[in-house]
Amino acid sequence: MATDIARAACALAGFAWYCLAPGPAWAAQGDAGTPPSVRTEGGAEREASFDIVVKGGRLVSGRRVLVVHRDDDVTLRITSDKADRFHLHGYNKLIDLAPGRTATLTFKATLTGRFTYELHGADLELGALEVYP
Numbered sequence: 001m002a003t004d005i006a007r008a009a010c011a012l013a014g015f016a017w018y019c020l021a022p023g024p025a026w027a028a029q030g031d032a033g034t035p036p037s038v039r040t041e042g043g044a045e046r047e048a049s050f051d052i053v054v055k056g057g058r059l060v061s062g063r064r065v066l067v068v069h070r071d072d073d074v075t076l077r078i079t080s081d082k083a084d085r086f087h088l089h090g091y092n093k094l095i096d097l098a099p100g101r102t103a104t105l106t107f108k109a110t111l112t113g114r115f116t117y118e119l120h121g122a123d124l125e126l127g128a129l130e131v132y133p
Helices: 002-020
Strands: 038-041 044-055 058-061 065-069 073-080 084-088 093-097 102-108 113-119 124-132
Touching (some): 044 065, 093 102
Antiparallel strands (some): 084 093, 084 113, 113 124
16 A cells, blocks of 8 residues: 555656656747757757856856757857856866956867866856757
8 A cells, every 4th residue: 555655656746747847948938949049050050159157156147058969069158257267077178267358168069968067266066068969
């Protein structure tokens, strides 16, 4: 009897998660199939650009989860109110940040997966880049 109740509770929890879980981060902003930051040419994703603004030790502008596809050309424009070093894990991309100045990091998304990005000096994880096949 206790096993049946536990199974029912798990099934209900799974159903609730399925019904209530948010879709992709860009779904609330328009077309649920394509992130708005990705420019398409002939139906194929070519480049994705994102603005990341950090003030007072927190992300104040930009998305926490950046979504692109393998082989997209990615541009990150990072602005911070303090000097620091931006690091994209997995790709091991680093760029120095000067207060109030925008630094630009450009690369091709060749690796798939989820890669966190952070400010090294502040030891502040800002979000993640998700690269899909």
